[in-house]
Amino acid sequence: MKLDEFRSRRPIDIIARTNPILIIDEPQSVEGKQTKERLKEFHPLLTLRYSATHKSDSIYNMVYRLDAMEAYNKRLVKKIAVKGFSESGNTATDGYLYLEEINLSKADPTATIEFDFKGATGIRKKIMKVGIGFNLYDNSGNLDEYKNNFVVKLIDARDNSVEFLNGVKMYAGDVVGKVSEDQLRRIQIRETILSHIEREQQLFHKGIKVLSLFFIDEVAKYKQYDELGNPYNGIYADMFEEEYTNIVNNLQLKLGDDEYIKYLDSISVHDTHAGYFSIDKNKKIINSKLSNKKQAHQMMLMLMI
Structure with a gap:
């Protein structure tokens, strides 16, 4: 012009x-x-x-x-850590068993495990801190899958493992037996929360912020909308809030770290996570699956803040 x-x-x-x-x-x-x-x-x-x-x-x-490795070596980006867990079948049992972590204390170490429990209303998942001699069969409501000598023989804090009398050995993060897709996602979320809080506590007094990311397969599993357009949690958000609340309520924090405890208590579980997705003109999250390259480029993320 x-x-x-x-x-x-x-x-x-x-x-x-x-x-x-x-x-x-x-x-x-x-x-x-x-x-x-x-x-x-x-x-x-x-x-x-x-x-x-x-x-x-x-x-x-x-x-x-400038590739990712060179950018990190030049200190242009922050370090990224990736955590995984191992899923395996086991001929010793068809039951579910997950070793969350090994807990150190002044006494002998304990292990936090999750297993199936037969209650009055059916079978559900149960989390317990256990020591040497703990019998899964007795504490599961006598479920047959734990009948074969599933008694804790050794808890080794050196390699974060638990060994049972039947020879089965598990390491922190291992899950064996029958596991549903939802249970796998719940374990991944729980493992991430545990790692996040552990790292955050280490860096809290240095003023360094910790972010944890979940790459998810479908937006609707994180957030949905009712008929009036009001948002509500999807299955992953519900899992996160349940696991986060449970972990924080049972967290073993170092004595004297009152400032970090106060920091955790000041943030509601709802404000602890957020989503990073494409939105439409009405500022609603686009409910799409990762079915092609264009959608994959949308960076469907759930963040723990």
Whole structure:
């Protein structure tokens, strides 16, 4: 457009006479055919394109590449830690058994385990801190799957393991037996909360913030909306709040760390997590599954803050 204040010239023509260096951030967002042609009107001396997701690497000259490892080595990004757990079948039992952690104390170490328990209304999951001699069969309501010498023989804090009289040995984070998809997700959430709080307590007095991320498969499992458009928790958010409340209520905190305890108590469980998703024009989370590359690029995340 010609402007009077530019003496009836187009601003782009004045800029073009300088043969500028054109710097484009995230160029994949302006790579339409018409836009590419209009950018040529700048008559640039050279063009620098900065992006981690170039659409057409092959038609441009690569000048510099900064990958994830180099960025970390140069201290340009914070360290990222990934935690996993092991799932395995076991011929000794068809029952469910999960070793959450080993607990150290002035006395002998104990282990926090989760197992099936037969109560008056049916079978449910039960979490207990146990010591040497603990008999799963007796404490499960006499479930047959724990009948084969599932008695704690050894709790070893050196490698975070528990060994039973029948020879079964488990390490912290191991889960064996029949496990549903929902139970696997619950364990992953619980393990992340435990790691988060442990790390956060270490860094709390240094003023360093800890974030934990959950990559999830479907937005609706984190947040849903009723007929009036009011949001409510999906299954993962419910799992998180249940596990977080249980862990914090039973947390073994170092004596004298009153400031960190006060910090935890000041934040409601609802405010401890949030989602990072694509939203629609009504600012509602788009309920989509990770079924293609476009949706995968939406970064469907659940965050523990």
